[in-house]
Amino acid sequence: MHRFADLVDQHVEELAALDTVDAGKLFLMGKMMDIPGGANLLRYYAGAADKIHGETLKMARPLHGYTLKEPVGVVGHIVPWNYPTTMFFFKVSPALAAGCTMVVKPAEQTPLSALFYAHLAKEAGIPDGVLNVVPGFGPTAGAAMASHMDVDKISFTGSTEVGRLVMQAAAMSNLKPVSLELGGKSPVIVFDDADVDMAVNLVNMATYMNKGEICVAGTRIYVQEGIYDAFVKKSVELAKKSVVGDPFNPNVHQGPQVDKDQYEKVLKYIDVGKSEGATLLTGGKPCSDKGYYIEPTIFTNVTDDMAIAQEEIFGPVMALMKFKTVEEVIQKANSTRYGLAAGVVTKNIDTMNTVSRSVRSGVVWVNCYFAFDPDAPFGGCKMSGFGKDMGTDALEKYLHTKTVVTPLYNTPWL
């Protein structure tokens, strides 16, 4: 696995270019962050491979008992198109460390880097058959994997609706355990003790990073009334300054949406927002008639029951809302079916502690956003899914606990 990581580092430019061309991701980001991040994850889990521990147990009778953590077997990974490299390594690294073998189905929109990684894996010395990459579509290849009687575990990242189908297929076939990392409608809560400029920048990044095609995008922005007006004004200014264009250009902030389907879906949500009565402050239109570029968009006067406040848009669309009290905003933040991420901007220690415990989400980012780390477990609750990626927690998905028990005779202690 370390050799694999070294090879990934050696081919960083080629890999970044593949993801840019395939998914419209910023080339510079790929080269500086995504690809090295993949190598980083491989190394993290390489270092964990020899630290997977069972336990000797404290039995209530004269028995010697211990647990073995065994690799679960053959894992099916279904990887989405928004972060082809990151998602590939989120899944493959812990599974390899746990000693599993696997079949990876990359998204049909973005098969290229996965195929290259498979080639590097072989070069690194990973034996044949351990890592198999099958490019294909959900209803055919993906469904086949989810229903396969010889697949021991499925790990899926993608939309909530497809996650449901995967879980159903697993149930109908061999009851293979499933982990799902699904969509989100993550709130960012800005309190009025926040530094407004810092908060505006944070929120801008939270919504528009990767052209909004990110499951943890912070798209419901709750701003406390004391700073609301200043916040709105500055957010619009910042959004207007964003440079949308060719992702190979290092001066560009935002590339195109991944494909025509996504592009049209985002534009449709913008129309829905308008028709629901929200106020469009900036953006809302395509940037050009070639490709899939959409302007960074901000709506205000959004109410929590609107579709643009409840449903995942997966595009550069921000919903700005005002709130008065902590209790109110906690209740609003929790008022969707999702529970993936949440952002909190405040200087106050008590606010931070209260809100971080009260918001129903898998991760809470306080005065930061997208603060992912290989050691930090990541995953959602409610309809954002279950199971963790990253951290030592992720290994659990790929391990099975077996308890071994035998009687003890003449033992001096129990």
Add this chain to the structure above:
Amino acid sequence: ALLESHERHRVTTKICCLPVAHQNVHRFSPGRTFPTVDPRTGEVIARVAEGDAEDIDRAVAAARRAFDEGPWPRMTAYERCRVLLRFADLMERHNDEIAALESWDGGKPLEQSAGGEVPMAARCMRYYAGWADKIHGMVVPADGPHHVQVLREPIGVAGQIIPWNFPLLMFAWKVGPALACGNAVVLKTAEQTPLSALYVASLLHEAGLPDGVLNVVPGFGPTAGAALCSHMGVDKLAFTGSTGTGKIILELAARSNLKPVTLELGGKSPFIVMDDADVDQAVELAHRALFFNQGQCCCAGSRTFVHESVYDEFVEKSKARAQRRVVGDPFKKGVEQGPQIDGQQFKKILGYVKSGVDSGATLVTGGERVGSRGFYIQPTVFADVEDEMKIAQEEIFGPIQSILKFREVGEVVRRANATQYGLAAGVFTRSLDTANAVARALRVGTVWVNCYDVFDAAIPFGGYKMSGVGREKGAYSLGNYLQTKAVVAPLRDPAWL
């Protein structure tokens, strides 16, 4: 006949003037050096700068600066991990050179250094590199509305004193976890074997370890060692060596600043052969358990308890095996046993031969010096050894196997435990229940069932009773180099508790 010619092994050593701290190369008090000796011949290999209390002071100051102000604890764990991984890669690249240095300085067979110890040291560093970014504290439930986090912090400056029997491996067992946890280190090598640590310290620097994080001080126990133990600026002490010295170390730590101490000390480990054992396998394993590394292992299986039903066969076969043991120049292929480390040990071991004979044990084979140069001793086997004999009680640290007879399990467990030591034990049996019962009954830190000297990086190692305090290797070693801090804050209106 075995030692008529000594191999002249071509080793290019780049070390002629030996630095103390790797960067900030400290100049020693001019002129004071000490020799390190080739145990094949007694000749001097090199003169090494000798560190004293003043040099320890300077080394601790450098380590303090590196920890209190320098980048090492402040960089991410991932970056520390990368340094340690690069170091492991460098050790592998220089495997044969380092192995030659080890064998030259310490007398161990080159096949053992090059094929075993150096790769194991690299493996150990990689193991600890992988822990660096996984050091967790708990968030614990409080009885009231409080948010409680437990932080595991690097402890600071670790003083480490390593022995001469496995110089490089002991270096890795100590430096690995200390650095992985983000600490700075002052390491005193054994005066008999100062070379390999100095060499690999330069590799650590090449791997990117910042100045002052690792300081290697060659020197002697009563001067440099004592100074390190007593130093008020050292936060933690780790020592591997004799029980007698271990007591002094603990006392000095107590008298100075109460620095926490871990000790890996001596042993008189039992190797128990049950009546259902495969005798041939048991003989071979028992032989290796004692004779490995010229008998110079803290966990040597130095009391071989054999069930009366297989005793005679066992003694005969052990005698034959000992006589077959190839003693010679460690640089020669096929040699199993090199010289003892120095003249002092050599004399001591021959003294134990005399003691065994005088106390009435049966000298089955061996007992004499080999050759006329260096410190070679014949593989020696005593049978009919009784528990009260000195050779059954005291740690010999040489190639003398003592075979004792027993009748039944309860008896052998009692006799195995009747020692101030408690480092390791071997149990040779086919029975699952016997293995389980005896493993739990032996008061030792490691029980090897149907194997011996298995030293994987993840397996915690250490002693009960006067064999030591604390554990090295495995997850259990990290605590030696971390402090534990609870951070508590009130919760207002918590949604859950």
